[in-house]
């Protein structure tokens with residue numbers, strides 16, 4: 001569904017441009033980088049000056065690192081990066097067998113219903129053609145070779161599954177560190193996140209009943225070895241079998257929302273609602289277990305230590321002078337650690353940074369995304385939450401109060417391996433890391449989003465912006481081992 005209305009005008013005025021088509025470790029800048037900050041992408045100044053166009057080559061001062069800075073830097077790079085904290089909601093969180101099963105499921109597209117949006121045109125930027133079924137797997141939007149980000153969808157910003165979503169797919173590296181998930185915190189446990197994907201008409205479009213039957217048909221042995229006997233889902237009188245093209249939503253409206261009911265989902269007034277109450281519970285329980293296995297797999301995905309860690313641990317040659325100055329700025333003048341703190345560079349809280357959206361993919365994102373002010377109440381109301389009957393425990397992660405500061409606030413993204421992301425921010429409309437730094441330098445925007453921007457302008461020089469950029473690229477580690485990058 002193409003909706004290039006006045007948003008196109010906005011993008012032209014805001015010069016947010018096209019995202020970099022190759023924002024990899026060494027080439028983050030593109031035409032979109034544009035200004036002084038952008039040009040510095042060229043420098044990977046190991047041992048040398050920032051030395052790129054627009055930056056004075058003599059402007060190569062010593063890094064200013066006092067004891068206060070070192071204390072902050074050591075907090076970002078402890079001797080060992082901590083593994084994901086225990087997940088009390090999931091009794092299988094650290095079970096190797098469950099993780100292997102979850103890995104198989106992560107790459108399996110057979111759970112998905114029909115592709116609905118006409119932008120599904122059979123090109124490599126789409127997962128198939130409109131009307132086709134069985135095309136969307138988790139790996140379709142979380143591409144393993146690219147830090148489990150979406151480098152596949154057209155323009156590498158927001159994702160095209162069955163339809164277009166409204167936010168960028170975050171990298172799944174180190175996702176086990178986060179308890180409140182999604183940009184807006186609307187998922188309070190990694191195991192229940194699966195339900196959003198299945199039930200979304202723009203992602204897998206295959207709510208509950210259909211994928212439970214697929215688990216029975218395609219994964220029965222592996223499932224039962226971990227979670228015990230499945231109910232008799234081959235009994236079609238008890239568990240109706242929807243065809244792939246019947247499950248979920250059949251048509252999207254112009255706002256990418258489902259027209260009519262989603263068959264197989266709670267509230268369908270049809271197959272799911274007609275199940276006996278204990279069978280509704282049984283179907284839900286199967287997918288809860290599948291979600292727990294997938295969570296066990298995702299907890300294994302990590303970026304790992306990068307040159308920055310080696311430098312903090314004593315290897316003086318691991319970072320060049322510009323990168324070291326960038327590290328000092330990150331914890332000092334630029335105040336990045338007021339939110340990007342801890343070994344994974346996130347306080348795991350929600351902040352409003354004054355982000356005005358633009359056109360992404362082929363869709364204009366509305367400037368009214370309320371973020372965590374709506375997301376966290378949704379997580380609390382979810383019957384599948386950490387407080388509910390399907391959770392194996394509750395560590396009090398869901399907040400009691402939802403304060404006004406959560407309006408337009410999004411979770412601070414983790415920054416390890418950040419240079420490998422295809423685009424930036426929850427909107428995906430910021431095309432390069434240099435542009436992200438320019439954004440923070442000017443203190444974000446003042447209007448065009450809900451809530452109150454927490455940022456203040458930083459007044460960084462071109463050289464300082466280049467230094468910060470050089471620093472962010474030193475956070476790239478080896479990534480997950482090769483055997484985690486495909487089906488087991």
Ligand code: HEC
Nearest residue numbers: 137138141159160161165167168169170181182183197203
């Ligand atoms: C159509 C694309 C698409 C597919 C398919 C998809 N995701 Fe995502 N994923 C996203 C987007 C977009 C977000 C962020 C949405 C938001 O925050 O509103 C996301 C967020 C997540 C998050 C939260 C990460 C964090 O740091 O908070 C996890 C975990 C995740 N996805 C796992 C999965 C799993 C497991 C599957 C398969 C069952 C899957 N995704 C399938 C696009 C996709």
Ligand code: HEC
Nearest residue numbers: 334335336339351355410411412413424425426436440454
């Ligand atoms: C007030 C808290 C706060 C401060 C201060 C802050 N950030 Fe962020 N940062 C965020 C939040 C929140 C986002 C995500 C915003 C969104 O998408 O809506 C973000 C996004 C980012 C991203 C994009 C990551 C991605 O995956 O899209 C980068 C890179 C980044 N910040 C680096 C920095 C740097 C460098 C500094 C210091 C100059 C800084 N941040 C200061 C909270 C903060």
